[in-house]
Amino acid sequence: MIESYSFGKMVIDGREYTKDLMILPNGEVVSPWWRKTGHELVASDIEVLVEARPGILVVGTGSPGMMKPDPCLRSALEASGTTMVAMPTKQAASEYNSLREQGENVGACFHLTC
Numbered sequence: 001m002i003e004s005y006s007f008g009k010m011v012i013d014g015r016e017y018t019k020d021l022m023i024l025p026n027g028e029v030v031s032p033w034w035r036k037t038g039h040e041l042v043a044s045d046i047e048v049l050v051e052a053r054p055g056i057l058v059v060g061t062g063s064p065g066m067m068k069p070d071p072c073l074r075s076a077l078e079a080s081g082t083t084m085v086a087m088p089t090k091q092a093a094s095e096y097n098s099l100r101e102q103g104e105n106v107g108a109c110f111h112l113t114c
Helices: 043-052 071-079 089-101
Strands: 002-006 009-012 015-017 021-023 056-060 083-087 106-110
Touching: 002 089, 009 021, 021 043, 043 071, 043 106, 056 089, 071 083, 083 089, 089 106
Parallel strands: 056 083, 056 106
Antiparallel strands: 002 009, 009 015, 021 106
16 A cells, blocks of 8 residues: 655655556556656556556656646557546545555556656
């Protein structure tokens, strides 16, 4: 579970992360996580998550929400059975925890800064 988030820092299960990260549906954290283009999210940026086949993918778009998912990404994910929700990282962390507590098959990717 995500214990806390503040600009540039996330604590998950007692471990502090200061680089962007992904959380696979099995709870494994992949950090650092890099995108080909800093503030754009495309399918190739999250291949490992897509291969894990989460029912829901939570996208943390940064503190003020600067990272933008490519418009084609949502439809591509939905075609493979994954629902994507994208929001600023603080809200996304809370949403991720809520979905995990509900027992959902959820994965996530989080931009920790802008």
